[in-house]
Amino acid sequence: MTDITHRFVESASGLRMHVAEAGEGPLVLLLHGFPECWYSWRHQLRALAEAGFHAVAPDQRGYARTGGPAEVDQYTILHLAGDAVGLIDALGEERAVVVGHDWGAPVAWAVAQLRPDRVRGVAALSVPHRPRSSRPPVATMRELFGDGFYMVHFQRPDVPEAELGRDPEATFRGMLYAASGDAPGFLPVVPEGGGFLDVCPLPEETPAWLTEEDIATYVAEYADSGFAGPVNWYRNLDRNWDLTAAWHRAPVTPPALFVAGDRDVVATGARDVIDRMRDFVPDLRDTVWLPGCGHWTQQERPAEVNEALLGFLRSL
Template sequence: MDTRQHDLTVNGITLSVHSAGPAQGLPVWLLHGFPECWYSWRHQVAPLVAAGYQVWLPEMRGYGASSAPQAVEAYDLLTLCADIQGAMDALGHHQVCVAGHDWGAPVAWHLALLEPQRVRAVAALSVPFAGRPRQPAIESLRQHFKDRFNYMLYFQAPGVAEAELDADIARTLRLFMQGGDNDDLILSDKPASATLFEGVNSPDRLPPWCSPEDFQVYVQTFAGRGFGPALNWYRNFERTWQRTECLADANVEQPALFLIGDLDPVGRLEAHTLARMPRRVPRLEQHVLARCGHWLQSEQPESVNRYLIKFLSAHFPVAG
């Protein structure tokens, strides 16, 4: 995959961004999630470039070569959006499409809310949107999982989860990558005092969609830094909820594409949000990918590319 790497000074940090495609191409921003990296979109780059688009792939705040501020509060959702807004400003991007997977999806949804003129279309993979909740999501989880383990609750105390995840970065990534084959990771029924990997079988090989060479890019993203900065994203539910009061009644009015795998555990965790999404995203197109887990742009790249390019051709077309 032939990309160019840029270091942009935006929003008080250095944001590492990779790009590909013609300078005159319409910009499509692809935002990765946890615990991944810009390279998780590797299968989408060449097809998008071939369709005439310019592709931008940031290493999100706290990941890879981008800055990783120490303060937990430096990772709330509007700050993460401001990183991308600043990069778009620096690059002179006035009309864009934004796509996000996993944690990148909430950033994409909120960029659509914040930038109705600039963001012409939005695509989200795995994580739906149904507006600002009545209370911070973490409070709902605390009420629902009083005596049971929940991975997001486990991630809350700084230093606890990263001690477990950082102990063996390669093993941690292999465990997360198991997707639908290892739902015990996020859907486990164990006591609240358990750790994330307690009772979970450790895989001895990579999933078929990730080669050893690809896997090293993922490992390098967290080498030396660990998972702490990325986990800080999970520690800002309350701060994000407070800062987004102005968006409480806002809908995503742009054309929107939503994709999810039928084996993705997020579909079960977010069933209520999925049901409510069409009311908050009135111009929604959504598809469920069969026999597909959480990492759908890697597991089923051909399907993702087909849906994404068809969507872009309809709502963010390349001239000529």
């Protein structure tokens, strides 16, 4: 079996990043989401390597072994895209296919939009490309969903990371189950006076795709860095809107692939965006819906995701 190796790489952005990697060949950069790390790509690293690619999954800014600065304003989309482009440089490549899941998807879309010269192709799991809106997002979300909507809730200083870090084992068990295709349904709206984990109840039995070893690995990977850095990504939503004015409704021109589960509330709640995505992603090659799959796409359905990714990579 192909080995997954680990090292630290100095991104040209200046961030010292932990990466997990496997294989040799054209570079495929795998960007995780929240609350994850390189480990969410465990099933893809080996599959891509065995198919002749150099698969690299970093811990992104603020996460796990990479960690990051304490200042909230150091987690903008420009920092995150810069880390990814800087990592391509540090790995000695001119171009890469950039794949992202959850929060990693907006980063992948941003890299493809801002630096198409560095991107052979872009693949996004769960989160479609959204063109820049006409007004800042946090106020819009507050009006639509209330103060309890998790992205609005995460704007509060200190509170979300304290809750998530109180019992990391319960945090990962509850969140990974709640947003999966095995749970009865997921509504990420915090009840008044409650916390985010109130909408992530612990399962009586963990899904087949999620082992006790998986949960223990996430807990161990977060032991030093905690949750403040990851939550800071959400605290930059309005700042990102300000910073990206120059790219308002600019197209994403590299070849693209989108994959989502049909039980993923993030994707199903964005069906209208997905249906119109070619308006702003003109070379969208395919949209793949995975039946019965929830939000943790590449972990819940590794074989199907690997098949879709390899088909896309071979088409480039």
